[in-house]
Amino acid sequence: MADGNVSPLRAVAGQKALLARTAHGSDYDPVRDEFMITNFYAQSVQIYRGDSNGEVAPVRIIQGPKTQLVNPDKVMIDSVNREIYVPQGSKVLVFDGDGKGDIAPKRILGPIPGLGASNVDVDAVHNLMVVGGGAGRAGARFQVFDRTASGNVKPKWVIQGPKTELQRLQGPHAIQPTRGLIIAGVRTLEELGGPDNFVGVWDEMKGGDVPPIFRIGGPNVLLQQVRGVTLNFKHKEVIVSDKRINGVLTYYFPEIF
Amino acid sequence: MEGEMCELEPASAASSFIEMLQQQQAEARSLAPTPTAGEKAAVNARKPVRVIKDSFAAYSSIAVDVANDEVVMTDEATFQILAYNRTENTPPTATMSEPKRMIGGLNTWVEFQCALYIDQANGDIYAVNNDTVDRLVVFSREQRGNVPPKRIIRTPHTTYGIAVDEPHQELFLTTQEGAAIVVFHKLAAEQDAPIRTLQGDKTLIADPHGLAVDSTRDLMFVSNFGSVATHVKPQRTAGAGDDGGGGFGSDKANWPLLREGSVPGTGRYLEASITVYPRDASGDTAPLRVIRGSKTQLNWPTALSVDTKRGELYVANDTGNSVLVFNVDDNGNVAPKRVIKGPKSMVKSPTGVFYDWKNDEVWVSNFGNHTATVYSATADGDVAPKRVIRSAPLDSGTPNIGNAFAPSYDSKRDELIVPN
Numbered sequence: 001m002a003d004g005n006v007s008p009l010r011a012v013a014g015q016k017a018l019l020a021r022t023a024h025g026s027d028y029d030p031v032r033d034e035f036m037i038t039n040f041y042a043q044s045v046q047i048y049r050g051d052s053n054g055e056v057a058p059v060r061i062i063q064g065p066k067t068q069l070v071n072p073d074k075v076m077i078d079s080v081n082r083e084i085y086v087p088q089g090s091k092v093l094v095f096d097g098d099g100k101g102d103i104a105p106k107r108i109l110g111p112i113p114g115l116g117a118s119n120v121d122v123d124a125v126h127n128l129m130v131v132g133g134g135a136g137r138a139g140a141r142f143q144v145f146d147r148t149a150s151g152n153v154k155p156k157w158v159i160q161g162p163k164t165e166l167q168r169l170q171g172p173h174a175i176q177p178t179r180g181l182i183i184a185g186v187r188t189l190e191e192l193g194g195p196d197n198f199v200g201v202w203d204e205m206k207g208g209d210v211p212p213i214f215r216i217g218g219p220n221v222l223l224q225q226v227r228g229v230t231l232n233f234k235h236k237e238v239i240v241s242d243k244r245i246n247g248v249l250t251y252y253f254p255e256i257f
Numbered sequence: 258m259e260g261e262m263c264e265l266e267p268a269s270a271a272s273s274f275i276e277m278l279q280q281q282q283a284e285a286r287s288l289a290p291t292p293t294a295g296e297k298a299a300v301n302a303r304k305p306v307r308v309i310k311d312s313f314a315a316y317s318s319i320a321v322d323v324a325n326d327e328v329v330m331t332d333e334a335t336f337q338i339l340a341y342n343r344t345e346n347t348p349p350t351a352t353m354s355e356p357k358r359m360i361g362g363l364n365t366w367v368e369f370q371c372a373l374y375i376d377q378a379n380g381d382i383y384a385v386n387n388d389t390v391d392r393l394v395v396f397s398r399e400q401r402g403n404v405p406p407k408r409i410i411r412t413p414h415t416t417y418g419i420a421v422d423e424p425h426q427e428l429f430l431t432t433q434e435g436a437a438i439v440v441f442h443k444l445a446a447e448q449d450a451p452i453r454t455l456q457g458d459k460t461l462i463a464d465p466h467g468l469a470v471d472s473t474r475d476l477m478f479v480s481n482f483g484s485v486a487t488h489v490k491p492q493r494t495a496g497a498g499d500d501g502g503g504g505f506g507s508d509k510a511n512w513p514l515l516r517e518g519s520v521p522g523t524g525r526y527l528e529a530s531i532t533v534y535p536r537d538a539s540g541d542t543a544p545l546r547v548i549r550g551s552k553t554q555l556n557w558p559t560a561l562s563v564d565t566k567r568g569e570l571y572v573a574n575d576t577g578n579s580v581l582v583f584n585v586d587d588n589g590n591v592a593p594k595r596v597i598k599g600p601k602s603m604v605k606s607p608t609g610v611f612y613d614w615k616n617d618e619v620w621v622s623n624f625g626n627h628t629a630t631v632y633s634a635t636a637d638g639d640v641a642p643k644r645v646i647r648s649a650p651l652d653s654g655t656p657n658i659g660n661a662f663a664p665s666y667d668s669k670r671d672e673l674i675v676p677n
Contacts, residue, residue: 001307001671002307002309002673003307003308003309004307004308004309004310004312004654005310005311005312005313005649005653005654005655005656006309006654006656007654007655007656007657008656008657008675009672011657013557013575013576014556014557014576014577015482015483015528015529015555015556015557015576018483018484018526019484020433020464020482020484021433021464021466021482021557021677022387022388022415022433022660023662023676023677024662024663024676025662025663025676026663026664026665026674026675026676027663027665028665028666028667028668028674030667030668030669033669035665035667035674037676039484039524040434040516041433041434041436041463041464041484041485041486041524042484042485042486042524042525042526043486043519043521043522043523043524044524050667050669050670051670055556055576063524064522064524065521065522065523066522067521067522068521068522069521069522069524070516070519070521071516071519074662074663102522170662171662171663172662172663191389191390192363192366192368192389192390193363213292213297214292214297214300214301215297215300215301216300216301216303217301221301221302222304222305227660227661227662227663228662228663228664229664230663230664230665230666231666232666232668233668234668234671237306239664239666239673240305240664241661241662241663241664241675243389243660243661243662244336244368245308245310246310246311246333246334246335246336246658246659246660246661247308247309247310247311247656247658247661248308248309248310248658248661248664248673248675249305249307249308249309250305250306250307250308251303251305251306252303252306253300253303255292255296255300
């Protein structure tokens, strides 16, 4: 319920934490009460106890040549199937959820030329994996695969096209599995920020050039350069980070829960 | 018991759970109405119920315009460059101090400006961007408001620290992603290429932040957080090249190897350190000296500043909540000769430090408490600052949010996790 100019309740930082200052990926695992952070520079996924505070070391680290981690930016945990996903351009690496050290991925989606995976989420209900990313000439898109897809396979369907209003998908997206919805922040192409940024909701099951079911923001409705979204099922909220606002915004959004 | 028995079919808890959810989901989807145009419009205009944001300036870097008696700070909360009188001192009863000049807005390209250099000859302000727009912006002392910079240098991604060697007219930048130092001509503009780069495993550069050049001793100092991977020139093959993003200007001469050159499996954590090089070091050159180890107290060492007269190096020691002072010729696991730290000092998450040679003072920008504090150069221990410039009420919180990419929700504690 934090709001306004508030200091954090807890902060994990410092040398023992092994964090890089530039952390772009995190996810929380409610089953094991852990959260994980990517370290882009050290090529690692670092897992911390859920109640970590201060200069504390991670309880587990996934790092090493077998991992194939290059520049891990985003990360997500599939708590149902106990798997950790790391999107990495032409690949999505999938690790055992309890993995640590120099472990090989249990499976890899890709390499697929042009996959452009910048974020990923899993729908454990429908056994689907939704890979978000791409921009420019290829266009931003959601590519929907079987959850356990591996190798160079075609997506089951793709959500892409001018009616989708997808321009850039940069931050993590979220899936509301009981409604089969994808929720994502759409960044427009300006470098600093623009008036048309929005949070959209798409039907996960409908491929093609389909418009969003809902959109919050844009044009000229507060959001300026959205990054990632996450869901709070308990309070029926969508939580959004915005770079240019330089803050975290929470929207009450009962329509999608 | 007679009769036929059902054969036990083993089923995992997970598969049963999934089946249950699938059934629930099918029901939910069939019940979900298609929103009307009015409902869509209402959602479209919806306002957030909560916004976590620092609405006050959070000083990240600091430098003094000695000739004009001004102190200049960058603000990474509301994206501004702020200038105050050097002798400004916010009274404890005041809400905050008002700056005399502000530069900010979309035309300025000012965003996450993390380091500053002031040209003492003409008052030009150089401000470095970290992680978002890859532009070093230069403003004249007279500029204010939402104005375009007088000059822009297109930089590698994730620059952080800056230093200028005036005798040789060279401008130095750290770059986190490449674990490198790039050197431009001081008056470079737009797409000009660097004139040399220091990068490679021998350098021990690892998530570099602060940078200082001692022109009298021909030395360069770099502060390192420690996370690093090996970089090599990438082999371009069809279909490759999207494992880590774009090239970020990699066709320019002396451009550092960035994400596309990161070698899988080479990621590692080094100790926090201050590495020292000849001023003109380039290529994969080992440092002359390395300050590192438990005695040093280094803990996310960020900005650096040199007192060339005393031969001392100031370190803004972010997570250590301290300012450390070393001799410029220190080496190895050495204790700092002085430490400014403690509640009276008001040092909190310092990310900027500047030694003012004219007034023999050291300035600190405290990202953790909306203050810039100034001390006598020889201050040691838990000493109160000589003056304080404050940008927010005393009791205001500090969210410390910076380019938050990926919030996640901790359902057990009803808390948000915000990586920065």
